[in-house]
Amino acid sequence: MRKRMMAMILAVVMAMACVPVAFAQGNVVNAGDGESVGISSGGKERASWGYVKIVWANECSEAYAFMSTHAGTAYYLKAKVYATYSNGAARGPSDTADGNNTSRVDTDTIYENERYRQFFAEGVVQDTKTSGIQTAATESPLWEG
Numbered sequence: 001m002r003k004r005m006m007a008m009i010l011a012v013v014m015a016m017a018c019v020p021v022a023f024a025q026g027n028v029v030n031a032g033d034g035e036s037v038g039i040s041s042g043g044k045e046r047a048s049w050g051y052v053k054i055v056w057a058n059e060c061s062e063a064y065a066f067m068s069t070h071a072g073t074a075y076y077l078k079a080k081v082y083a084t085y086s087n088g089a090a091r092g093p094s095d096t097a098d099g100n101n102t103s104r105v106d107t108d109t110i111y112e113n114e115r116y117r118q119f120f121a122e123g124v125v126q127d128t129k130t131s132g133i134q135t136a137a138t139e140s141p142l143w144e145g
Helices: 002-017
Strands: 033-039 050-057 063-069 075-087 090-102 104-106 117-128 135-138
Touching: 033 117, 050 075, 050 117, 050 135, 063 090, 063 117, 075 104, 090 104
Parallel strands: none
Antiparallel strands: 033 050, 033 135, 050 063, 063 075, 063 104, 075 090, 075 117, 117 135
């Protein structure tokens, strides 16, 4: 019970620490670099095994993602980053990275400079002991640029 409570508190603190700010018209952002984190979960009450992070730069015209364990190695890790533009009406570039018996995988940097662009990251972690799977997702703010 105590471990479960600590994992939940850690997840909340990490999620709150990475909320992007500097919003200008609703949820449209016009300047800055940043990052956002998504904590993995398996849909049941259990501790998170890892997290996916998206990092964007140059007025959100480029981004990459990585999936990482909180500690140790995982049987399988996968990270995917992709972009949309025109308020999500069109799909931009994407990249995927995966690996076995590792603690982190990184995608390549992708580039998108169309108006109203946004980057998304998704991750998968598979536990070595139980072969259980958890997923995570996060996104950048919507950029007018």
